[in-house]
Amino acid sequence: MNEQDFRALSALHALHALSPDEERDFSAALAAHPQWQAIVDEDLATAAALGTGIPAVAPPATARRSILDAIEQLPQFDAPAFGASAVPAELDQNDDDSTPAIAGRRRGWLALAASVAVLLAVSLSFPLASLLTPQDPVTVALAQLESAPDAHSSTADIVGAGEATLHWSPSLGQAVLVADGLPEIHQDQDYELWVIRNGEPSSLGVLHADSNRNAQTLTEMPGAGEALAVTIEQHGGSPSGAPTSDPILVVSAA
């Protein structure tokens, strides 16, 4: 990554507008080029200036008490090992096959990615618009996809539950994943979305569902031979950056 590309990511990072996988690219580039830290610090300061440009709002007095009470029992973390940023350290996630268990898991994923080709892929129109309210980015994207001349969709079953459809248009460069009827999860779990490239899952972040366990999200358009997958992970997503369970859904832009 050159400095100009990094500057583009740094601005988006400062506004928290990057997707989780781009956030990882950003962190990796920063680790490789520590001299770019100054760019990041400047952008964060500029973004924070936006935050101080709006009126202050005094929080309720009860909030102060409960926060100060809470820290009485709360331990503090040690200083970071090297002067890295506030970005969570996830840079070790690409280490190859750190344990046999993970290697085995990866082989499983390779096999799954290979089997993606057999999934049902159909082109159909969008009976979804009525479900959604206007001005939601997902709604807008679905409407744009609906009128795109090269709109496609691909549907796959969710293990033990409903089904999911990936809608995409190469000309728009957009894709939307609509998952209906995700399986039940515990309160301390989340669904996590992955893109599988060359058999390697890379996190696209937590997939948030509504109270009916339906989820819709804008996503990257998987390329040829790539697929999207969803796993059930601990709350906030897998801390290792790799899936810890088999996917409940795999769908490709076949």
Added chain:
Amino acid sequence: MVIDGIDIPEDGATADPADAALARAASGDRRAFAELYDLLSARVFGLITRVLVDHAQSEEVLQEVFLEAWQSANAFDARRGTARTWLLTIAHRRAVDRVRASQAAHRRDLTAGARELAVQSPGVDDEVAVLIDGGRAVRGLDLLPEPQRRAIVLAYFGGYSHREIAVLLDTPLGTVKTRIRDGLTRLRTVVEGTR
């Protein structure tokens, strides 16, 4: 210059007391942490409520922010920025995380500023100007070309990812990235020019 009731010298020769409070809090000083809270909690809460709107959720996020600040105070490095920037960065990240989670649950109540911006109708910018008032950085926002301002406001105050902004503005992703980069660079010169 007076910020949050504290006289901060224009030349920056004397540090913001929040920097010293956070540095002391990092070594376990709870009284210093309370001081930090008193100095910056209204600032932090103002940002959270602007992004999240919902008051009850904003209080929860305020608590998350200060608990994270307490736990990771050691990560604060005064050579890299101010306590104010550090804390507002945490607050913004947590507010955006929360708005994304809750918008998925509700398919989606847009925040006021973002909704008006997303609809490209005349007169909208007056409302946004009113919504986002005061302060030198926001004066800087006013100086930005319209496309850059839209993209930055949707990201920072609306909590949208750049992919979502591209959809809302019906603009290619690369263009959105460029607008945000250029807009932030221009903002910085304005912020620095008035310092």
